Amino acid sequence: MTPEDLLYTKEHEWLRLADGTGTIGITDHAQKELGEVVYVELPKVGDTFDAGQTFGSVESVKAVSELFIPVSAEVVEVNPALADSPEKINEDPYGQGWMIRVRLRDKNEARGLMSARDYEEYTKEE
Amino acid sequence: MSDYKRTPLHALHHTLGARLIPFGGWEMPVEYSGISKEHTAVRTAAGLFDVSHMGEFEIHGRQSLELIQLTTANDAAKLVDGQAQYSAMAYPEGTVIDDLLVYRHNREHFMVVVNAANIQKDFEWITSHNRFDAVIENVSDRVALLAVQGPKAIDILQPFVPQQLDKIGPYHFARLAVLGVDAIVSRTGYTGEDGFEIYVSAEHAESIWNAILDRGRPFGLIPAGLGARNTLRLEAKMLLYGNDMDETTTLLEAGLGWIVKFDKGEFIGRDSLLKQKQEGVKRRLAGFEMPGRDIARDHYPVFVDGREAGRVTSGSPSITLKKNIGLAYLPVEHASVGSRFQVSIRGRMCDAQVVPTPFYKRKER
Known part of the structure; x- marks a missing residue:
């Protein structure tokens, strides 16, 4: 279930690295815990964040959850589909439900993130 | 678990x-x-x-009604056999112990239905005020x-x-x-x-x-x-105990004056509630909408004229109305329909407006 090619945070975000950019979303485990997403608040292109900072929030019917950026980065693209179809986060969390694309400040930072196997262990213990 | x-x-x-x-x-x-x-x-x-x-208590005995009348605010004497009534128990200060339903089987047999989290508290409260011949059984x-x-x-x-x-x-x-x-x-x-x-x-x-x-x-x-x-x-603006009213809010502040029957005789909380009614409440539970996409959640701080004035007691997207709604205690002069205030949502001040309640009312069939 957990894609092998992604990296994961303890706050349940995922990061896909390719060609010097990273794509960020929340995990299947996270969307299940939240339930139906009704609204996502995302940053603007050009916003910069330090690793671990809040970059937005995701609201379900019953709860709100803050989004934490896995690595220090500048936002280069925001998923335009989520404004009108936030349910894509539930339906396809690793695909169409992606949230932002970023340029990493320091690729080495990603080394501190979890592999798919580590993340699965982590969610079992949690 | x-x-x-x-x-x-x-x-x-x-x-x-x-x-x-x-x-x-x-x-x-x-x-x-x-x-x-x-x-x-x-x-x-x-x-x-x-x-x-949910908790259920059976109350039997010739003076069952007297016990219920003493411990609840609504007038259970109005009930006929086979009728149920929304009511509440108050402390002497008029604040809320619990809201509940009173069912009348007959003059000497009632059932009281209470909130799950309050079963023990309510049972002890009713039992401790049983100076009548009633027998209370917790059958939850x-x-x-x-x-x-x-x-x-x-x-x-x-x-x-x-x-x-x-x-x-x-x-x-x-x-x-x-x-x-x-x-x-x-x-x-x-x-x-x-x-x-x-x-x-x-x-x-x-x-x-x-x-x-x-x-x-x-x-x-x-x-x-x-x-x-x-x-x-x-x-439907039905209140949730522990969120919308509790031991720190009175029945009148919670907008439950319609189940407080001063003319039925003595009941616990009556004196305080009567005094508050005569003096007027200072705050009131009001229903609000968020005009934007912001969702006010339980416990978010509420600001009136830039000053913190209370908390959201219940807040959620309304699935039927496709709006974001909630309840909050507001100073009474800011609690009328149309009044504007702010909810602090993770550090941002977001506009809210008092609206008529219930938010949703079903059509009569």
Whole structure:
């Protein structure tokens, strides 16, 4: 279930690295815990964040959850589909439900993130 | 979650794919197929809820009514046999111990239904004020409670009972056989929709649940959890104890003056509430909408004229109205319809406006 090619945070975000950019979303485990997403608040292109900072929030019917950026980065693209179809986060969390694309400040930072196997262990213990 | 109590239907909820969460000391189903879907089913067809965590007390004896009159604010003397009444217990200060339903079987036999988290507190309170000959029995663990809510509820349930259900009016009940099992069928609920609540002994809960589910599916009935129950009750502005009122708010501040009957005689809290009524309340629970896309959640701080004035007590997207709604205590001069204030949402000040309540009212059929 957990894609092998992604990296994961303890706050349940995922990061896909390719060609010097990273794509960020929340995990299947996270969307299940939240339930139906009704609204996502995302940053603007050009916003910069330090690793671990809040970059937005995701609201379900019953709860709100803050989004934490896995690595220090500048936002280069925001998923335009989520404004009108936030349910894509539930339906396809690793695909169409992606949230932002970023340029990493320091690729080495990603080394501190979890592999798919580590993340699965982590969610079992949690 | 082994420290939590379980209803007689616990295993069934697992089978049905429910997500279970701790609630009021119980492990309860919060959703099965999704809150929005369950919510919409109740508004348009029907939903089936397990609310067996609720507490039930049987009160017997010649002076049962006197005990109920002393400990509750509404006028239980107005009840006839087979009638139920929304009421509340107050402390001498007028603040809320619990809200509850009083059922009158007959002059010497009542049932009181209380919130799960308050069962022990309420039982001790009523017992400690029993200077009458009444006998109070906490039967909560033996009684299961199923709620069938929605416009199709009556059609779904009719074949299971030997009596015409449309003869049971709102806030009335009958003791009758459901699938041959002794039950109390009550035309009450916590959703703002027509529907019934069925009290049965715990060992029969599963067979009745399954029968209702099987017959109800073709009507659009689905199992519904506490998540949908919360969004449904909020749209109907039915209050949630512990959120919208508690031991720090009075019945009048909570907008429950309509169940405070000063002319019925003595009851606990009467003097304080009468004084507050005469002086006027300083704050009042008000319903509000957020004009933007911001969702005010439980406990978010509320600001009036830039000053913190209280907290959101319940806040959620309204699935029926497609708006973001909530309840909050506001200074009374800012609590009238049209008044504007702000809710602090993770550090941002977001506009809110007082609106008429209930947010949702069903159309008479």
